[in-house]
Amino acid sequence: MFESSSPYSDFVDATFLSIVGISLLVLLGILIAMVFFVVRYSRKRNPHPTNIEGNVPLEIAWTLIPLALFMGMFYLGWEGYRQMSNVPEEAIPIKVTARMWAWTFEYPNGVTTDTLFVPVQAPMKLTLQSLDVNHSLYIPAFRIKKDVIPNRENVLWFKTSAVASYDIACAEYCGLRHAYMYTKVVSQDSAQFEQWYKAISLGQSKPYQALLDSTK
Amino acid sequence: MTTSAFVTEATEPDFYHVRTKHKGILAWVLSTDHKRIGILYLVTMAFFFLTAVLLGLLMRLEMLTPGKTIVEPQAYNTFFTLHGIMMIFLFIIPGLPAVFGNFMMPILIGAKDVFFPRLNLLSWWLFLIGGILALVSVFLPGGAADTGWTFYVPYSVRTTTNVLPALLAAFTLGFSSILTGLNFITTIHRMRAPGMSWFRMPLFVWSLYATAWIQVLATPIVGITLLLVSLERLFGVGIFDPALGGDPVLYQHLFWIYSHPAVYIMILPGLGVVSEILPVFARRTIFGYKFIAYSSLAIAFVGSLVWAHHMFTVGMSNTGVFVFSFLTFLVSIPSAIKVFNWIATLYKGSIEVEVPLLFILSFIAQFCIGGFTGLMLGTLAINIHVQDTYFVVGHFHYVMFGGTGFGLFAAMHYWYPKMFGRMYKKGPAVLSWLLLTIGFNVLYFPFFVMGYLGMPRRYYDYLPEFQTSHQISTLGSWILIVGLVIMIANLLISLRKGRRAEANPWGGETLEWKVPSPPPLENFHEIPVITTGPYDYSKYERVVQEAK
Numbered sequence: 122m123f124e125s126s127s128p129y130s131d132f133v134d135a136t137f138l139s140i141v142g143i144s145l146l147v148l149l150g151i152l153i154a155m156v157f158f159v160v161r162y163s164r165k166r167n168p169h170p171t172n173i174e175g176n177v178p179l180e181i182a183w184t185l186i187p188l189a190l191f192m193g194m195f196y197l198g199w200e201g202y203r204q205m206s207n208v209p210e211e212a213i214p215i216k217v218t219a220r221m222w223a224w225t226f227e228y229p230n231g232v233t234t235d236t237l238f239v240p241v242q243a244p245m246k247l248t249l250q251s252l253d254v255n256h257s258l259y260i261p262a263f264r265i266k267k268d269v270i271p272n273r274e275n276v277l278w279f280k281t282s283a284v285a286s287y288d289i290a291c292a293e294y295c296g297l298r299h300a301y302m303y304t305k306v307v308s309q310d311s312a313q314f315e316q317w318y319k320a321i322s323l324g325q326s327k328p329y330q331a332l333l334d335s336t337k
Numbered sequence: 338m339t340t341s342a343f344v345t346e347a348t349e350p351d352f353y354h355v356r357t358k359h360k361g362i363l364a365w366v367l368s369t370d371h372k373r374i375g376i377l378y379l380v381t382m383a384f385f386f387l388t389a390v391l392l393g394l395l396m397r398l399e400m401l402t403p404g405k406t407i408v409e410p411q412a413y414n415t416f417f418t419l420h421g422i423m424m425i426f427l428f429i430i431p432g433l434p435a436v437f438g439n440f441m442m443p444i445l446i447g448a449k450d451v452f453f454p455r456l457n458l459l460s461w462w463l464f465l466i467g468g469i470l471a472l473v474s475v476f477l478p479g480g481a482a483d484t485g486w487t488f489y490v491p492y493s494v495r496t497t498t499n500v501l502p503a504l505l506a507a508f509t510l511g512f513s514s515i516l517t518g519l520n521f522i523t524t525i526h527r528m529r530a531p532g533m534s535w536f537r538m539p540l541f542v543w544s545l546y547a548t549a550w551i552q553v554l555a556t557p558i559v560g561i562t563l564l565l566v567s568l569e570r571l572f573g574v575g576i577f578d579p580a581l582g583g584d585p586v587l588y589q590h591l592f593w594i595y596s597h598p599a600v601y602i603m604i605l606p607g608l609g610v611v612s613e614i615l616p617v618f619a620r621r622t623i624f625g626y627k628f629i630a631y632s633s634l635a636i637a638f639v640g641s642l643v644w645a646h647h648m649f650t651v652g653m654s655n656t657g658v659f660v661f662s663f664l665t666f667l668v669s670i671p672s673a674i675k676v677f678n679w680i681a682t683l684y685k686g687s688i689e690v691e692v693p694l695l696f697i698l699s700f701i702a703q704f705c706i707g708g709f710t711g712l713m714l715g716t717l718a719i720n721i722h723v724q725d726t727y728f729v730v731g732h733f734h735y736v737m738f739g740g741t742g743f744g745l746f747a748a749m750h751y752w753y754p755k756m757f758g759r760m761y762k763k764g765p766a767v768l769s770w771l772l773l774t775i776g777f778n779v780l781y782f783p784f785f786v787m788g789y790l791g792m793p794r795r796y797y798d799y800l801p802e803f804q805t806s807h808q809i810s811t812l813g814s815w816i817l818i819v820g821l822v823i824m825i826a827n828l829l830i831s832l833r834k835g836r837r838a839e840a841n842p843w844g845g846e847t848l849e850w851k852v853p854s855p856p857p858l859e860n861f862h863e864i865p866v867i868t869t870g871p872y873d874y875s876k877y878e879r880v881v882q883e884a885k
Contacts, residue, residue, distance in 0.1 A: 198718045292725040
């Protein structure tokens, strides 16, 4: 569930798990207190209630302590978001075009593919455009997503940390075959990628062929 | 609540048996009595709710196996669209305010009716017309809308399905909601009984008051936005349609400027119900009355400023993203304050575990899970990953169904004896609560797991690795439905077979328990004079003098 696929995905998972941890602790505290009070102060055990109208220091405490926790979460989230939105200058630019219901990836040499091939550990910059309705490019393994909206160029970047292939999905509802708008991002080692890229540049190899080779 | 000069005549006919101008069904659909209108809403809303439940059940069944299980993709897409439209506009938004707000709010503040009784009836008619429009779109050629309840442009402009009737339905329902809000604000300002100052109002009324302001201020925006989408579809004016130079993101902003506050229209009355019911069964005053009351207003206010957290992936400026994430965390604070005050209200109470309290306890637990997952969603780095996945769907079902839905069930079991003058059977009610709680969690908890693993929402089909989670979830939907059927059967059978309910079966101190069950036409023979706060249970305390 939490295997490392990119440096950024590790950060997101760590943030997620720490918030889940805090949440579980507080949730358990609330539930235990709730059930304990219901049992301990049942009408049988405690026929006479005590009317406590409130307690201002307590109110301040349970306003400020959550506030501090929330600000911590906010900071972590913002930190991650900044990492995700600052595209490294050396990133390899790819033009992504979405239409109902397929993806096209255009490399700097003008060759287009339906599967995204990338060299491992190299930052990739995806420029997103849509030919029809809203879509959203989503790579669950990398924990990244960006909407693809007509008349608007959104940018997304990532860096893989292993040689592997991952799913690309569409995350913005786009009609009949929305659930089938899947493709793959294939991360290859640099030498293999170079070779493939040269071959498609010279027209010696069909770009689609490479998917078969690399997933063997 | 101690009141002076309190006279209620048990011999007066209740509002069901009072002489009316019209007879038969007309005595209902033309009635301006807030209690009859409340019942009208209850009946119509239950019909739409069950239709939407059926759609949800079919969706879960479709998800049982990858590929086709029962329906084709187009049918599935219309299912989740209609499920969303009906659940939101016809069940959750009107649910507590229009049914229990209408029936109980005037009584809770010591009034004979709402300020504008005829406008109240008009609201119900608009509600009915809107509901029928939503249903009619299913049977027109072209088929039901398949846009999702969010009607995102450009898809909603391109699709050939019946989007217009659905838009018109939402528009009409919006008007119904605005009129109810206007009515409630005026009623609460102008018609409180003598002595009922703002801080002697029951907390359910406070939550309705905060809700009503959102209804009045935010709903017009979505009304106009949906009209603009209709114009776009009919005449291609180019406001939102990128093909004509329009901006689809503008649509999303306008939509969420209403639809996020609408989330608080949905949950605030639910929070109010918890605050209302807890003290009665804990037989003690609520802890932190003013903090709970003010937190409703705070939620209504800050909740109006966080809409763009639905849009962190559209490519907003970093400043926008920063501000909206920050405000989102701020709006969680008043909700947290409420939860802590509720728990503190149980402390040193004298607690009787009756059916309404059981639903409230489930509410608190599920609302907390909804809240914590909300914090995760507010955290930008996580939001980007789980936006538009099952994680979001799980989150809002925990808040809307686990919260408001269970709040509505609690309210139903709490006010049932008052509304119908009968008491339901406790055994089946407890069983239904147990099945609903188990079914709900089995159904929706796997959504969080699937969502984090990358299962996008609104998917007709899924990858094989999600099958186990989907199957557990579908199993949950079957448990849930059994609980729902038992609950409804128990409530329906008890209408005739239940034992007669006394005026105050729970020992509540608010005004509705001081009038007969069911109440007479104008609720009070003589308007009561209020001298204390709403949850004064001091008479049950141990008397200190005795010990001496």
